[in-house]
Amino acid sequence: MNFPKITRRRVLAGLGSVPLAAAAGTPVRHRPAPPAPPEPDGTRRTTLIRGADLVLTMDPALGDGTLGTLEDGVDVLLREGTIAAVGRRLGVPPGARVIDARGKLVLPGFVDLHNHLWQSSIRGGCADQDLNGWLSACNRAVLPKIHPADMYRFVHLAALDALQAGVTTVVDWVHAIPYDTSGRYVRALDDAGLRFVYAMTQSGADRHLIREVKKDFIDPLPLASAQVSVHAGMSDIKDLRQLHDLSRELDLMINSHVLEHRDDRKDEQIRALREVGAFGPRLLMNHAVHLTDDEIALTGDHDVRVAHCPLSNMRLASGIMPLPALHHRRVRAGLGHDGGTNDTSDMFALMKAAVGLQRARHEDAGIHPTIPAVLRMATLGGAECIGMADRVGSLTPGKRADVLVLDPGTLNFAPRYDWTSQIVLNGQPPNLSHVFVDGWLRKDRGELTGVDTARVVHEAERAAAHVRAA
Amino acid sequence: MNFPKITRRRVLAGLGSVPLAAAAGTPVRHRPAPPAPPEPDGTRRTTLIRGADLVLTMDPALGDGTLGTLEDGVDVLLREGTIAAVGRRLGVPPGARVIDARGKLVLPGFVDLHNHLWQSSIRGGCADQDLNGWLSACNRAVLPKIHPADMYRFVHLAALDALQAGVTTVVDWVHAIPYDTSGRYVRALDDAGLRFVYAMTQSGADRHLIREVKKDFIDPLPLASAQVSVHAGMSDIKDLRQLHDLSRELDLMINSHVLEHRDDRKDEQIRALREVGAFGPRLLMNHAVHLTDDEIALTGDHDVRVAHCPLSNMRLASGIMPLPALHHRRVRAGLGHDGGTNDTSDMFALMKAAVGLQRARHEDAGIHPTIPAVLRMATLGGAECIGMADRVGSLTPGKRADVLVLDPGTLNFAPRYDWTSQIVLNGQPPNLSHVFVDGWLRKDRGELTGVDTARVVHEAERAAAHVRAA
Numbered sequence: 041m042n043f044p045k046i047t048r049r050r051v052l053a054g055l056g057s058v059p060l061a062a063a064a065g066t067p068v069r070h071r072p073a074p075p076a077p078p079e080p081d082g083t084r085r086t087t088l089i090r091g092a093d094l095v096l097t098m099d100p101a102l103g104d105g106t107l108g109t110l111e112d113g114v115d116v117l118l119r120e121g122t123i124a125a126v127g128r129r130l131g132v133p134p135g136a137r138v139i140d141a142r143g144k145l146v147l148p149g150f151v152d153l154h155n156h157l158w159q160s161s162i163r164g165g166c167a168d169q170d171l172n173g174w175l176s177a178c179n180r181a182v183l184p185k186i187h188p189a190d191m192y193r194f195v196h197l198a199a200l201d202a203l204q205a206g207v208t209t210v211v212d213w214v215h216a217i218p219y220d221t222s223g224r225y226v227r228a229l230d231d232a233g234l235r236f237v238y239a240m241t242q243s244g245a246d247r248h249l250i251r252e253v254k255k256d257f258i259d260p261l262p263l264a265s266a267q268v269s270v271h272a273g274m275s276d277i278k279d280l281r282q283l284h285d286l287s288r289e290l291d292l293m294i295n296s297h298v299l300e301h302r303d304d305r306k307d308e309q310i311r312a313l314r315e316v317g318a319f320g321p322r323l324l325m326n327h328a329v330h331l332t333d334d335e336i337a338l339t340g341d342h343d344v345r346v347a348h349c350p351l352s353n354m355r356l357a358s359g360i361m362p363l364p365a366l367h368h369r370r371v372r373a374g375l376g377h378d379g380g381t382n383d384t385s386d387m388f389a390l391m392k393a394a395v396g397l398q399r400a401r402h403e404d405a406g407i408h409p410t411i412p413a414v415l416r417m418a419t420l421g422g423a424e425c426i427g428m429a430d431r432v433g434s435l436t437p438g439k440r441a442d443v444l445v446l447d448p449g450t451l452n453f454a455p456r457y458d459w460t461s462q463i464v465l466n467g468q469p470p471n472l473s474h475v476f477v478d479g480w481l482r483k484d485r486g487e488l489t490g491v492d493t494a495r496v497v498h499e500a501e502r503a504a505a506h507v508r509a510a
Numbered sequence: 511m512n513f514p515k516i517t518r519r520r521v522l523a524g525l526g527s528v529p530l531a532a533a534a535g536t537p538v539r540h541r542p543a544p545p546a547p548p549e550p551d552g553t554r555r556t557t558l559i560r561g562a563d564l565v566l567t568m569d570p571a572l573g574d575g576t577l578g579t580l581e582d583g584v585d586v587l588l589r590e591g592t593i594a595a596v597g598r599r600l601g602v603p604p605g606a607r608v609i610d611a612r613g614k615l616v617l618p619g620f621v622d623l624h625n626h627l628w629q630s631s632i633r634g635g636c637a638d639q640d641l642n643g644w645l646s647a648c649n650r651a652v653l654p655k656i657h658p659a660d661m662y663r664f665v666h667l668a669a670l671d672a673l674q675a676g677v678t679t680v681v682d683w684v685h686a687i688p689y690d691t692s693g694r695y696v697r698a699l700d701d702a703g704l705r706f707v708y709a710m711t712q713s714g715a716d717r718h719l720i721r722e723v724k725k726d727f728i729d730p731l732p733l734a735s736a737q738v739s740v741h742a743g744m745s746d747i748k749d750l751r752q753l754h755d756l757s758r759e760l761d762l763m764i765n766s767h768v769l770e771h772r773d774d775r776k777d778e779q780i781r782a783l784r785e786v787g788a789f790g791p792r793l794l795m796n797h798a799v800h801l802t803d804d805e806i807a808l809t810g811d812h813d814v815r816v817a818h819c820p821l822s823n824m825r826l827a828s829g830i831m832p833l834p835a836l837h838h839r840r841v842r843a844g845l846g847h848d849g850g851t852n853d854t855s856d857m858f859a860l861m862k863a864a865v866g867l868q869r870a871r872h873e874d875a876g877i878h879p880t881i882p883a884v885l886r887m888a889t890l891g892g893a894e895c896i897g898m899a900d901r902v903g904s905l906t907p908g909k910r911a912d913v914l915v916l917d918p919g920t921l922n923f924a925p926r927y928d929w930t931s932q933i934v935l936n937g938q939p940p941n942l943s944h945v946f947v948d949g950w951l952r953k954d955r956g957e958l959t960g961v962d963t964a965r966v967v968h969e970a971e972r973a974a975a976h977v978r979a980a
Contacts, residue, residue, distance in 0.1 A: 164928035170873075354863075354866025360871070384938065400867060455971045465825065497921065
């Protein structure tokens with residue numbers, strides 16, 4: 041897949057529209073529509089999503105409440121890869137594709153803040169083990185057996201699974217793998233067509249590979265960006281310091297598992313992150329299940345970001361994250377599937393688990409996250425955690441066009457009672473009829489575009505057979 | 511839908527087969543295949559499910575381990591509504607339909623031990639409320655507004671949703687509704703084509719309605735049976751006693767919510783059940799979240815059955831059931847969706863939640879339920895709880911043919927690593943390609959048979975509009 045160069049020009053369509061941004065008091069620039077540019081791939085034509093019954097913009101300036109909700113006949117215009125306008129009666133630009141969204145819901149694409157997509161190779165594996173048993177018997181046992189060509193196959197399948205479930209941005213924490221394998225990994229993500237953050241680690245000695253992989257594979261791709269992933273801990277503090285220094289040099293966030301298992305405390309992970317100067321807003325901590333009250337306060341004071349992975353924490357018996365306490369300290373948090381849930385990327389199940397796990401523990405239906413809070417975590421909240429809220433996470437005009445259309449007319453979702461809650465409590469991946477990434481139509485009427493799913497599955501099974509034989 | 515009279519004749523097909531029941535030491539009778547009987551509906555032809563890669567029979571006498579697992583080229587023969595044989599190279603009976611199950615998994619249909627299907631009318635409703643708030647603002651507020659014709663529409667949609675998710679037997683705890691509405695309710699269940707247990711309550715004064723509804727609507731239906739549902743508690747002990755006496759007279763189980771919310775203790779529910787003589791193997795207790803250790807022991811000692819509803823308990827902030835302790839006391843338990851999750855009947859999500867909730871709470875990956883245990887709970891365990899294990903819950907020849915075929919060749923499920931665990935951790939309702947109830951093919955290649963889904967959804971939306979207007 042060869043993405044054209046993207047211009048980040050902010051486009052707000054006029055076209056006789058009544059943009060609701062204006063109604064809500066946000067300044068809106070009107071200008072004549074430019075001619076539709078020629079596009080190398082018909083899936084990124086100018087697109088009018090027309091007449092939606094409910095739009096969750098995630099931008100309070102655009103609509104009601106914290107989710108910026110708009111109802112009844114709302115149009116969303118996508119042009120040149122951006123959200124061009126949100127409003128009523130926007131009119132159809134010449135040559136535009138029109139998607140009839142009457143009776144449907146529209147929301148921003150999901151951000152999966154933590155995953156290891158290669159772990160589709162060990163789905164269902166070591167299911168009687170906790171984190172450490174699973175790491176030993178599945179994760180570390182299988183990774184060395186995966187050849188570069190098979191890495192492509194596993195990652196490609198998992199990335200497409202995420203995409204069909206509405207994940208338009210995934211942060212993939214990638215283990216230390218060779219340069220060539222990294223190239224295949226990145227190509228699998230790019231071929232799938234979602235936006236991705238490639239968080240890569242190496243030993244301190246091999247850290248030059250991070251610079252090379254970034255330059256050779258990530259920088260050329262408009263939908264890709266990089267982070268430096270690390271193993272925080274006093275036992276590896278030299279490597280941690282070297283990798284942190286590199287992250288500063290490359291202007292990248294760092295990304296670490298922190299206190300996922302109770303035993304992680306003995307390696308003093310937070311002390312190590314603080315000693316090297318990493319404990320700040322450019323740090324994403326995954327899991328953070330076993331934080332003390334003092335560490336929760338510290339996380340908030342330093343504006344460290346956290347990825348909550350409830351389905352993984354349940355599957356791997358890691359525990360229950362103190363998410364309400366983190367929220368009380370205003371810690372920015374998003375949701376991640378992690379690979380340890382083995383891993384289909386059902387964001388609806390993930391949101392439902394995040395809500396339900398805290399409610400069951402605290403016996404309090406008002407505990408954070410509420411339904412609106414978890415919808416925000418799954419979109420704008422995730423984008424904020426990785427410094428991408430200027431580009432994705434809401435339907436604010438000017439942002440990149442990562443957009444979901446949800447069809448509620450199914451046995452598992454209908455009838456309408458409280459649609460916003462039904463997204464979390466009733467939604468399933470097949471409810472997503474359309475998925476746009478950067479304006480590209482990646483899922484159309486329930487089917488991934490340009491993807492031979494049977495072949496992708498077949499290729500992944502071939503790769504799995506190689507691993508079994510190894 | 512007019513079901514023909516069912517004969518419970520035990521049919522074990524010979525046909526040159528090598529039934530694995532024989533290999534496993536179970537006596538198998540061989541006899542020539544009878545001619546395929548004429549059938550009023552083509553969906554219950556004699557059917558050979560041929561060549562499955564993995565079959566979980568749930569019968570340790572038929573295969574390996576507690577799940578009775580068979581691998582590689584396993585056939586399952588369905589005839590006259592029963593499991594006729596499980597084995598290899600069974601041969602195709604004359605006129606039989608053949609379903610190519612190569613590369614696929616086969617398991618018994620799921621038993622949903624607790625639901626209120628009418629509550630599809632309040633999906634997503636009162637999502638910021640705990641049990642009592644939700645009961646007041648959604649449940650009790652909406653039920654009186656549902657007209658009989660609309661009751662049909664809500665129940666029909668929810669029953670079909672359950673069916674497409676592999677629920678072949680549902681226990682529906684039905685609130686006190688009028689005779690006519692009951693008739694519509696039962697017809698909606700029957701028209702959907704699943705096996706159901708209609709657990710009905712009335713006030714003590716109106717208890718004659720239970721006898722009448724049973725006689726007029728339930729008894730004529732081969733897939734239907736009845737229970738008496740009650741509100742246990744000392745405040746209503748007179749009604750409880752009358753309903754319990756009626757259950758004895760009609761030879762029916764009784765079915766009650768017990769200690770779902772912490773505040774339920776004040777009505778002394780278990781004391782009431784014991785005082786009227788209901789506390790025994792003919793009692794199904796739903797939720798049972800807030801049992802004391804003594805009550806757990808008592809539940810085991812009296813062989814009382816329990817329905818675990820983790821997704822509901824999470825959504826309604828009810829708490830975490832002491833399922834491991836109940837298991838330790840050998841209490842029979844199954845899984846229920848409940849209506850309080852409102853939700854959709856995704857049995858895969860329910861199994862995953864049951865496993866993960868205990869693991870997260872106890873930080874122990876070996877805690878009950880394990881993956882095999884939860885698969886058993888969702889099938890044979892549920893059947894045992896309601897005294898139906900002689901008919902459903904496993905693929906034991908002679909039992910009714912409630913069977914699922916699962917296609918693992920999808921982005922969310924493939925590739926194969928540990929398929930048994932992948933059912934729980936990766937499965938989604940669309941993975942079920944075929945669903946048989948009593949030998950009737952209810953889902954064929956991913957689509958419900960003979961169902962105009964769009965119309966069902968449209969009708970439910972009409973009903974929802976009536977409720978909103980009321």
